[in-house]
Amino acid sequence: MKLPDRSFATITVTEAAPGVALVTLDRPERYNAMTDQMFVELERVALDLDQVDDLRVVVLTGAGSAFCAGYDLADADRLADLGAIGMLDQQERGARALLAVRAIRVPVVAAVNGPAAGGGLALALQADIRLASPEAKFNAAFVKIGLTAGDLGTSWLLTRLVGPAVASEICFTGRMVHAEEAFRIGLVNSVSEPDKLLGDALDLADRIVANSPGGVQLSKRALHANMEIGSYAAAIELENRGQALLTRSTDMPEALAAFKEKRRPVFKGE
Incomplete structure (x- = not known):
């Protein structure tokens, strides 16, 4: 797999295994907090990866002790000085970046290695699957700073994962959800043993890579589309x-032949 030949200031991209791209938010000294530059780079990374023909899975994680601490408070002071259009531009820049991550045609696995707060929670929610370390914790504390939890897709995605009542309680209180509770309510798929998170994420990626590329990609397309389709008949048609x-x-x-011959199929995605 040949990854795009670009370097970024806030993100690193490496090939973790054949067909598996590891995307790491790389501002550990700021707990991988988001900046305008990170939004621009995250969108570029997602769009670039989506053009890699033999890409099969993206694993998304954070460097150091955090997944993503949300928008960098060092940059937040200037937000109140932006006009309405300037603030809308700012918001849409972040939304485009996260939407690009969600729209990657292959499965995205978030390996949440530490706090995922505010926009960091929103980023984790863009993934198809979330795995958590014991140190992972999540919050949507927008109300504590005079903002709304309707931010970067949080209100739509969180409600569908954990249900409207639980999402409301999390968003209205701004409280922290720790790893074990996140697993219990369906916010994450599993909690790894200490120091096993990335290995577990790559093992999961390997199990996905073993399947038909086209089957996986169209499965993702159907699952995403049918979260938005309003009728059973339309879902069946898709x-x-x-x-x-x-x-x-x-x-x-090839899969049928391999089954009859009692061997592992060799998928080409063609």
């Missing part, structure tokens, strides 16, 4: 089209 399309690929005949 699913039917995906299945019909995939029967025209080389991967399905």
Whole structure:
């Protein structure tokens, strides 16, 4: 897999395994807090990775002891001085970055290695799957600073993960949700043993990579689309089209042949 040849100031991108890109927020001295530059770079990383033909999984994590502490308070002082249009531009810059992460065509696994606060929670929510370390903790404490939890997709995604009542309580109080509770309420898929988080994320990525690339990508497309479709009939129609399309690929005949021959299939995603 050939990754885009770019360097970034706030993010590193490496190949963790064949087909697996590891994206690391890299401002550990600031707990990987978000800045305008990080938003621009995160969008660029996501768009670049989406053009890598043999990309199969993206693992997203943070350097050091935090996943992402939200918007950098060192930059926040100037927000009150922005006009309405300037603030809207600022907000949309962040929203574009997180939407680009969510829209990557392959599964995104968030390895939440520490605090994910505010915009950091919103970023974790963009992933298809979230794994947490015991040190992970989450909050949406916007109300504590006079802002709304309707930020960067949080109000839409959190509600669908944990239900409206639990999401309301978390957002209205601004309290912290620690790793074990996050697992219990469905905010994360699992909590790893100490120092095992990245290994667990890469093991999960390996299990995804073992499957048909087209099958995985169209599964993601169907799951995302059907969170927004308002009727069962429309969901079935979308699913039917995906299945019909995939029967025209080389991967399905290969999977059937491998099953009959009692061997592991060799998928090409063609």
